[in-house]
Amino acid sequence: MKKYIRFFFICGMIMFLSELWKQYCITFIINEHRYNWWYFPFQLCSIPMYLCLMLPFAPENVRKVCLTFLKTFGLMGGIFTFFDTSGLHYPYAPLTAHSYLWHVLLIIIGVAAGICQNNYGCSKKSTAWEFSGSVCCYLGCCALATAFNIAFHPYGNINMFYISPYYTMGQKVFRDVAGLTGNTAGIMIYVAANVAGAYVISRIWKCRLICGAKSAFTP
Numbered sequence: 001m002k003k004y005i006r007f008f009f010i011c012g013m014i015m016f017l018s019e020l021w022k023q024y025c026i027t028f029i030i031n032e033h034r035y036n037w038w039y040f041p042f043q044l045c046s047i048p049m050y051l052c053l054m055l056p057f058a059p060e061n062v063r064k065v066c067l068t069f070l071k072t073f074g075l076m077g078g079i080f081t082f083f084d085t086s087g088l089h090y091p092y093a094p095l096t097a098h099s100y101l102w103h104v105l106l107i108i109i110g111v112a113a114g115i116c117q118n119n120y121g122c123s124k125k126s127t128a129w130e131f132s133g134s135v136c137c138y139l140g141c142c143a144l145a146t147a148f149n150i151a152f153h154p155y156g157n158i159n160m161f162y163i164s165p166y167y168t169m170g171q172k173v174f175r176d177v178a179g180l181t182g183n184t185a186g187i188m189i190y191v192a193a194n195v196a197g198a199y200v201i202s203r204i205w206k207c208r209l210i211c212g213a214k215s216a217f218t219p
Contacts (some may be wrong), residue, residue: 006114008070011109018098019049037158042148044161044194045081045102047141048074048109063134064139065133067113071205072131072198073138075110084172110200114205120159131202135195142191163187
């Protein structure tokens, strides 16, 4: 377990330092010394950075929830970003490369988190409350993102988690849903769909755990 926690912490430090570099480039190279709130580091794909940094210092139960978040919501965010890469491109080529590498790293971290839990202390009984905890973490982040969206809206464009009440839903598929249901309902459906997607991934991990346990007892 210790080697995994060390790996996650190193990943978190790399992400944190590269995020500082990204913020510098956006502010001073692209945006002429003006901060662009659109790139404030609090999207779904930013949360793994914070979790990786806190893992070595978290209590065991919190650590399990963080790992579950990384192997579900974090992995999902990394994968599905590549279905629409328009948000990964910047007028400054190194930032574009950074965006692609960031989301590849999210996938690596998510897979490593799943393997870590399956190998150390993960059981069928524990997965339910761990996933429930990760959902609470996600919804809490959504609430915090909404607070950021409202508080910082007067200072510039900001759309954390893509759920700002000031912008129509722009995510593929969900923008069409929002067009039919209204933006507020579209945002709620988007949040629910993320939870459902993370749940599907958690079931895949659970199936892998059960299959692995069966194979271990198969002569």
